[in-house]
Amino acid sequence: MTTMDTRTGRDGWAAGTRVYVENRRGRLPAYTITEELVREALRDAPQPLTLTVRYADEPDFAALAEAEFFMGSGFDTRRLADHAPRLRIVHCTSAGVDQYLPLDWLPAGAVLTNSSGIHAEKGGEFGLLALLMLNDRIPEHATNQRRHRWHRTLSSPIRGKTVLIHGVGALGGAIAEKAKLLGLQVLGTRRSGAPHPYVDRMHGPGDLRRLLPEADFLVVSCPVTAETRGSIGAAEIALLRPEAGLVNVSRASVVDYAALADALRGGRLAGAVLDVFEQEPLPPEAPWWDVPNLLVIPHVSSDNPEDYVRRSVALLAENIGHLVAGRPLRNVVDPVRGY
Amino acid sequence: MTTMDTRTGRDGWAAGTRVYVENRRGRLPAYTITEELVREALRDAPQPLTLTVRYADEPDFAALAEAEFFMGSGFDTRRLADHAPRLRIVHCTSAGVDQYLPLDWLPAGAVLTNSSGIHAEKGGEFGLLALLMLNDRIPEHATNQRRHRWHRTLSSPIRGKTVLIHGVGALGGAIAEKAKLLGLQVLGTRRSGAPHPYVDRMHGPGDLRRLLPEADFLVVSCPVTAETRGSIGAAEIALLRPEAGLVNVSRASVVDYAALADALRGGRLAGAVLDVFEQEPLPPEAPWWDVPNLLVIPHVSSDNPEDYVRRSVALLAENIGHLVAGRPLRNVVDPVRGY
Numbered sequence: 148m149t150t151m152d153t154r155t156g157r158d159g160w161a162a163g164t165r166v167y168v169e170n171r172r173g174r175l176p177a178y179t180i181t182e183e184l185v186r187e188a189l190r191d192a193p194q195p196l197t198l199t200v201r202y203a204d205e206p207d208f209a210a211l212a213e214a215e216f217f218m219g220s221g222f223d224t225r226r227l228a229d230h231a232p233r234l235r236i237v238h239c240t241s242a243g244v245d246q247y248l249p250l251d252w253l254p255a256g257a258v259l260t261n262s263s264g265i266h267a268e269k270g271g272e273f274g275l276l277a278l279l280m281l282n283d284r285i286p287e288h289a290t291n292q293r294r295h296r297w298h299r300t301l302s303s304p305i306r307g308k309t310v311l312i313h314g315v316g317a318l319g320g321a322i323a324e325k326a327k328l329l330g331l332q333v334l335g336t337r338r339s340g341a342p343h344p345y346v347d348r349m350h351g352p353g354d355l356r357r358l359l360p361e362a363d364f365l366v367v368s369c370p371v372t373a374e375t376r377g378s379i380g381a382a383e384i385a386l387l388r389p390e391a392g393l394v395n396v397s398r399a400s401v402v403d404y405a406a407l408a409d410a411l412r413g414g415r416l417a418g419a420v421l422d423v424f425e426q427e428p429l430p431p432e433a434p435w436w437d438v439p440n441l442l443v444i445p446h447v448s449s450d451n452p453e454d455y456v457r458r459s460v461a462l463l464a465e466n467i468g469h470l471v472a473g474r475p476l477r478n479v480v481d482p483v484r485g486y
Numbered sequence: 487m488t489t490m491d492t493r494t495g496r497d498g499w500a501a502g503t504r505v506y507v508e509n510r511r512g513r514l515p516a517y518t519i520t521e522e523l524v525r526e527a528l529r530d531a532p533q534p535l536t537l538t539v540r541y542a543d544e545p546d547f548a549a550l551a552e553a554e555f556f557m558g559s560g561f562d563t564r565r566l567a568d569h570a571p572r573l574r575i576v577h578c579t580s581a582g583v584d585q586y587l588p589l590d591w592l593p594a595g596a597v598l599t600n601s602s603g604i605h606a607e608k609g610g611e612f613g614l615l616a617l618l619m620l621n622d623r624i625p626e627h628a629t630n631q632r633r634h635r636w637h638r639t640l641s642s643p644i645r646g647k648t649v650l651i652h653g654v655g656a657l658g659g660a661i662a663e664k665a666k667l668l669g670l671q672v673l674g675t676r677r678s679g680a681p682h683p684y685v686d687r688m689h690g691p692g693d694l695r696r697l698l699p700e701a702d703f704l705v706v707s708c709p710v711t712a713e714t715r716g717s718i719g720a721a722e723i724a725l726l727r728p729e730a731g732l733v734n735v736s737r738a739s740v741v742d743y744a745a746l747a748d749a750l751r752g753g754r755l756a757g758a759v760l761d762v763f764e765q766e767p768l769p770p771e772a773p774w775w776d777v778p779n780l781l782v783i784p785h786v787s788s789d790n791p792e793d794y795v796r797r798s799v800a801l802l803a804e805n806i807g808h809l810v811a812g813r814p815l816r817n818v819v820d821p822v823r824g825y
Contacts, residue, residue, distance in 0.1 A: 175638060269643050272643050272644060275618065276615070276618040276619065276622055279615040280619070280624070283612060283615055285619070288781070291784070292775055297768045297769075299514060300784075301514060301786050302608075303792045304608050304790060306607075427636070429636045430636075433634075436634045443630075443631045445627065445636050445637060447622070450640050451642050452641070452642060
């Protein structure tokens with residue numbers, strides 16, 4: 148990201164700022180990127196601001212051809228490759244970028260940035276909720292409620308129990324912070340193995356299998372990459388204790404859901420809280436709805452409707468400022484690591 | 487509780503300690519009061535210790551006739567009135583004592599003590615869990631799961647939202663403490679209206695209706711008494727906002743469940759978490775299982791299986807020590823207030 152063209156430099160952005168924003172129809176209002184929000188965030192960017200806000204099914208190809216900055220979610224990478232040669236930053240409102248990989252479609256000189264970090268407050272809180280739900284056997288109680296069955300399973304307090312966070316990034320770190328509030332022991336894995344202030348013991352991904360038997364709760368919060376896809380399979384699930392529970396706030400493909408369902412049906416795992424599925428919306432005929440002790444969450448764990456778009460736009464605005472000033476950008480997706 | 491007979495006094499307990507413990511069949515092992523636990527707790531009581539541990543359906547009337555201390559749950563008050571004239575302390579392992587009221591059956595010179603306080607750690611944690619579940623619409627998600635329906639309702643973080651705790655005693659206070667950990671505003675009611683370190687604004691019960699519209703979450707944690715029975719009726723539920731949620735960890739009779747179900751079905755309340763029911767076990771034909779956005783919890787919110795009995799026995803042991811020393815007893819149920 149050090150390539151500069153004639154319009155950028157340390158002395159400022161000479162020719163204004165050309166931004167193309169794409170919304171998708173049918174999403175909740177909280178996800179709409181409005182012109183007003185973008186103008187507010189970019190009030191300090193080089194002027195004039197040329198802003199195009201379009202639905203994905205009504206593209207403005209002329210504006211795309213001139214755009215230096217693109218922002219959207221679930222966008223058509225082919226369209227950007229073919230029609231947006233001047234792009235410098237393609238910013239996605241999600242943290243996960245698996246659907247955009249490999250990055251061979253990126254126009255020359257452009258980078259993909261994600262919104263990692265904006266989900267941390269809400270997602271950390273949801274992680275705490277999921278841990279408490281697993282500790283208090285809420286997936287089991289919900290299953291029994293479906294069956295009109297009164298069955299009392301008592302739980303001791305969560306203090307002192309062990310959570311293993313598979314993939315300590317912005318989201319996993321926020322979950323670790325909340326877990327420490329309630330006195331859990333926090334184990335973590337991440338690629339670097341580097342320490343984290345809220346993780347008592349950090350390990351590299353290679354230690355995962357050794358750590359699984361220690362966990363009362365396994366939180367899956369890694370990005371999905373070639374390394375992490377399928378990393379929680381039947382063998383890993385078998386290493387968890389029968390009283391343990393699993394939370395997935397990453398991507399479905401990291402966990403073998405068929406093996407997970409088998410373990411839950413067989414009583415070899417106490418509960419699961421899943422916020423992500425291969426196919427979303429999850430269709431009515433999907434098997435996961437009826438798996439005992441499995442709680443289906445409709446991919447809402449980490450999105451705060453009050454500031455989701457505002458914070459994502461702010462990240463783009465910050466990076467435009469960095470680009471103009473010749474500083475390094477934040478949240479640039481590494482094409483090799485894939486996150 | 488100042489009556490002394492010849493066997494007690496400030497100089498010690500002259501004639502040993504006679505304890506009668508009653509268990510009920512069919513309860514979870516965590517509730518069994520074992521001879522070992524009682525002997526361990528009473529190692530400092532005046533010796534010899536005469537200890538009788540019986541199931542309720544196999545009473546030892548000779549031992550009851552001599553017993554000074556009784557401990558049990560769900561016991562037959564008539565039996566104690568008729569067969570246990572020497573009782574000084576009748577100790578119940580629950581916090582709620584509504585099933586023993588009025589106290590006209592207590593042998594002369596005896597008091598009823600409850601186990602209020604031993605549920606605080608686990609119950610406070612469950613209260614936090616219930617608040618987070620209501621904030622993240624878990625009862626709604628569980629309802630949608632029953633229907634195989636994917637419906638995304640987003641929630642903002644819980645920080646700054648308002649919980650109203652109806653009945654701030656040991657349990658409600660523990661819930662307030664946990665709520666402050668996550669930055670909620672905590673309003674409370676209690677009979678005395680006296681301040682509490684974790685309640686931002688405490689009120690008397692008379693202010694309840696005025697406070698209800700302020701609440702994002704209503705926690706019902708009062709004892710059931712003549713004053714509180716039915717205190718959350720249709721009119722009170724109607725004062726809650728449609729986005730609000732309700733938790734009941736008190737007794738079912740405090741809340742009008744039919745009115746609550748109506749509000750949930752009509753979308754005039756977002757969710758409810760109920761740990762208590764008029765009839766327990768809740769029978770398969772009970773209507774509450776299928777009420778939308780209502781989560782049925784099988785009365786497990788506040789019982790820690792690891793120390794429930796141990797802590798309750800410790801309370802009795804402490805009170806025996808107080809009685810011997812002529813000090814005031816803890817957790818004596820007031821016959822007039824009813825808790």
